[in-house]
Amino acid sequence: MHCPNCEYTPLIILEFQEVELDFCPECLGIWFDSEELEWILQGDFDEQVMFKEKEHAEKVKKCPRCRKKMKKVVSKDMETVVYDVCPKGDGIWFDRGELNRLLEHYKEHPGAETFLTWLWEVFNYNPDTNNNY
Ligand SMILES: [Zn+2]
Numbered sequence: 001m002h003c004p005n006c007e008y009t010p011l012i013i014l015e016f017q018e019v020e021l022d023f024c025p026e027c028l029g030i031w032f033d034s035e036e037l038e039w040i041l042q043g044d045f046d047e048q049v050m051f052k053e054k055e056h057a058e059k060v061k062k063c064p065r066c067r068k069k070m071k072k073v074v075s076k077d078m079e080t081v082v083y084d085v086c087p088k089g090d091g092i093w094f095d096r097g098e099l100n101r102l103l104e105h106y107k108e109h110p111g112a113e114t115f116l117t118w119l120w121e122v123f124n125y126n127p128d129t130n131n132n133y
């Protein structure tokens with residue numbers, strides 16, 4: 001599978017609590033197959049987030065699985081972070097920093113905090129400098 005952002009960079013697999021995530025070593029974006037994110041965040045996360053489509057000027061990316069153009073989406077109560085979702089439901093792509101910001105927002109949710117800590121360790125995400133993204 002290749003990075004939807006860099007196109008030719010192969011994604012590498014990272015494991016978090018038995019879930020395999022695909023990560024781009026080049027642009028530091030991260031791919032979740034459908035339901036992996038919910039699994040990590042333990043349950044009803046999707047109901048809270050409710051992906052909503054949004055027009056956005058950001059470059060259109062292709063799904064690393066089916067190569068169809070992905071949709072730009074935001075979560076319903078946090079429209080400042082725009083991410084990419086496969087129209088067929090293969091999964092979700094987050095550019096560097098996007099997932100971090102989303103999880104920060106949903107910090108109260110069970111699982112989010114543990115996952116955030118892990119992300120910071122793995123990606124050297126720094127919550128203090130992340131506002132640049
Ligand atoms: Zn990349």
Ligand SMILES: [Zn+2]
Binds near residue numbers: 063068088
């Ligand atoms: Zn797809």
